Amino acid sequence: xxxxxxxxxxxxxxxxxxxxxxxxxxxxxxxxxxxxxxxxxxxxxxxxxxxxxxxxxxxxxxxxxxxxxxxxxxxxxxxxxxxxxxxxxxxxxxxxxxxxxxxxxxxxxxxxxxxxxxxxxxxxxxxxxxxxxxxxxxxxxxxxxxxxxxxxxxxxxxxxxxxxxxxxxxxxxxxxxxxxxxxxxxxxxxxxxxxxxxxxxxxxxxxxxxxxxxxxxxxxxxxxxxxxxxxxxxxxxxxxxxxxxxxxxxxxxxxxxxxxxxxxxxxxxxxxxxxxxxxxxxxxxxxxxxxxxxxxxxxxxxxxxxxxxxxxxxxxxxxxxxxxxxxxxxxxxxxxxxxxxxxxxxxxxxxxxxxxxxxxxxxxxxxxxxxxxxxxxxxxxxxxxxxxxxxxxxxxxxxxxxxxxxxxxxxxxxxxxxxxxxxxxxxxxxxxx
Numbered sequence: 001x002x003x004x005x006x007x008x009x010x011x012x013x014x015x016x017x018x019x020x021x022x023x024x025x026x027x028x029x030x031x032x033x034x035x036x037x038x039x040x041x042x043x044x045x046x047x048x049x050x051x052x053x054x055x056x057x058x059x060x061x062x063x064x065x066x067x068x069x070x071x072x073x074x075x076x077x078x079x080x081x082x083x084x085x086x087x088x089x090x091x092x093x094x095x096x097x098x099x100x101x102x103x104x105x106x107x108x109x110x111x112x113x114x115x116x117x118x119x120x121x122x123x124x125x126x127x128x129x130x131x132x133x134x135x136x137x138x139x140x141x142x143x144x145x146x147x148x149x150x151x152x153x154x155x156x157x158x159x160x161x162x163x164x165x166x167x168x169x170x171x172x173x174x175x176x177x178x179x180x181x182x183x184x185x186x187x188x189x190x191x192x193x194x195x196x197x198x199x200x201x202x203x204x205x206x207x208x209x210x211x212x213x214x215x216x217x218x219x220x221x222x223x224x225x226x227x228x229x230x231x232x233x234x235x236x237x238x239x240x241x242x243x244x245x246x247x248x249x250x251x252x253x254x255x256x257x258x259x260x261x262x263x264x265x266x267x268x269x270x271x272x273x274x275x276x277x278x279x280x281x282x283x284x285x286x287x288x289x290x291x292x293x294x295x296x297x298x299x300x301x302x303x304x305x306x307x308x309x310x311x312x313x314x315x316x317x318x319x320x321x322x323x324x325x326x327x328x329x330x331x332x333x334x335x336x337x338x339x340x341x342x343x344x345x346x347x348x349x350x351x352x353x354x355x356x357x358x359x360x361x362x363x364x365x366x367x368x369x370x371x372x373x374x375x376x377x378x379x380x381x382x383x384x385x386x387x388x389x390x391x392x393x394x395x396x397x398x399x400x401x402x403x404x405x406x407x408x409x410x411x412x413x414x415x416x417x418x419x420x421x422x423x424x425x426x427x428x429x430x431x432x433x
Contacts (some may be wrong), residue, residue: 007032007167008040011037015041016041016044020115021139021140022142022163023160023161024162024165025143025144025145025149025161025164025165026143026166027146027147027165027352028145029167029169029315030319030320031173031179032147032168034145034147035064037167039065039068039071041143042054042069042091046091051091051113052091052114053112053116053117053118054092055096055119056293058121059080061293062080065093075089075091076090076091077091078092078093079099081095096129096130096133104136115140116140116142117133117142117143118142118143120145120146122144122145122146123146123157123312125144125157125161126151126157130160144157144160147315148312148360149164149352149360150311152312153199153200153201154200154310154312154359156353156356156358157354158353158354161354169349170322170347178324180328181347182322182331183396184333184345185223185332185383185384186335186341186378187335187383188219189338189341190210190211190336191210192210192338201309201310205239207306207307208238208239208242211242212238212245216305217242217305218249220246220249220305221249223336224250224255227334227382228303228332229300229301229332231299232276232279232281232298232299232300232301233283233299233300233303234283234286234301234320235283235284235302236302236303236304236317237287237306238307239287240263240287242305243261243285244259244285246305250283255282256280256282257283257284258275258276259284260272260284260286260290261286262289264289273296279298296320296323297324298325299320300328301331301334303336304317307338307339311362312360315346315350317339318333318346335385343365344362345365348365349362379399381394381399382396382399384396
């Protein structure tokens with residue numbers, strides 16, 4: 001059993017004192033240990049003879065939750081295709097799709113009894129299926145867990161949850177050695193003018209057409225060789241064709257690479273990810289598969305080839321590589337999407353809000369953009385993106401801008417600084433004999 005960290009113990013204690021009917025959203029960055037928190041919470045609730053329902057979005061999250069509950073000796077059933085029902089268990093871990101189809105759209109089963117409903121990856125709770133299930137438990141305590149408490153357009157989840165409780169954010173967890181810092185390289189900020197917006201983000205079809213070009217894909221492979229330091233890498237692409245194209249270009253460059261998407265069979269996907277973690281494969285490309293519910297601390301590099309307007313999606317992608325591992329002192333982020341210029345650095349503090357009228361923002365990045373339209377500076381020598389001020393050296397390679405020489409014109413009697421081809425203010429007075 002894993003020993004809880006101090007902030008996790010505090011979070012469990014706060015959540016364990018909620019009352020029936022409460023609607024609370026617990027927020028912690030990717031890697032903060034949210035699953036450990038709610039499994040400990042479940043253990044305490046079961047000890048008081050309370051029944052618990054866990055709703056999850058992906059099969060990987062369901063499997064991870066089941067393992068953690070097993071490690072804590074908590075008996076539970078799984079409501080998902082391929083599993084035999086165990087309705088008498090005090091805890092049920094349910095696939096949202098399976099539970100909705102069986103208990104809401106049909107009479108194949110009754111909704112499980114629950115005093116506590118836990119919604120993992122709760123940023124999905126705006127969907128009709130989630131809201132219907134949550135509304136089916138008006139007397140239960142409902143707790144959502146997420147790293148990104150916002151809708152796709154960045155607005156808050158206040159229509160579903162009433163209270164927001166936060167764990168420490170990324171900067172604090174880096175300081176405590178629970179996450180690693182990043183080195184961000186932004187070799188290109190793609191031209192996305194004319195790409196339409198749908199549901200708060202770029203239209204995928206147009207975006208894939210814009211990003212899936214020979215030059216951009218080739219640049220991704222070239223910069224990986226230059227900056228990734230041969231680390232195990234996950235690449236986030238726009239669509240299947242884009243992801244396959246990237247995989248093929250990595251292979252042509254002599255890099256062991258593979259691709260997964262939503263249609264990849266489970267056994268094949270698991271085998272590919274196991275090879276990535278072991279080092280047998282260096283690069284795995286994917287499109288919207290590995291953004292959630294996937295933990296692999298061995299991964300040391302993340303390539304953002306999928307531009308997004310969504311702060312939440314950006315945070316989910318970069319969060320995949322922030323977990324520490326033996327010998328891993330930092331994570332490399334190769335941003336070919338312009339995300340860090342739009343959303344800030346992974347280390348930036350974010351002001352999350354439950355209000356549907358407000359969008360999530362990184363105040364430090366907003367302040368930087370007041371001084372510089374991009375908010376960040378990229379090094380001309382190594383393309384590391386940092387928050388250094390003009391004139392300061394690059395924190396990665398040490399490059400420092402040189403102050404241009406100033407041409408001083410001579411004229412009998414005084415000297416003038418020449419700027420733009422014209423003499424400026426008087427610099428010195430020359431005494432005549």
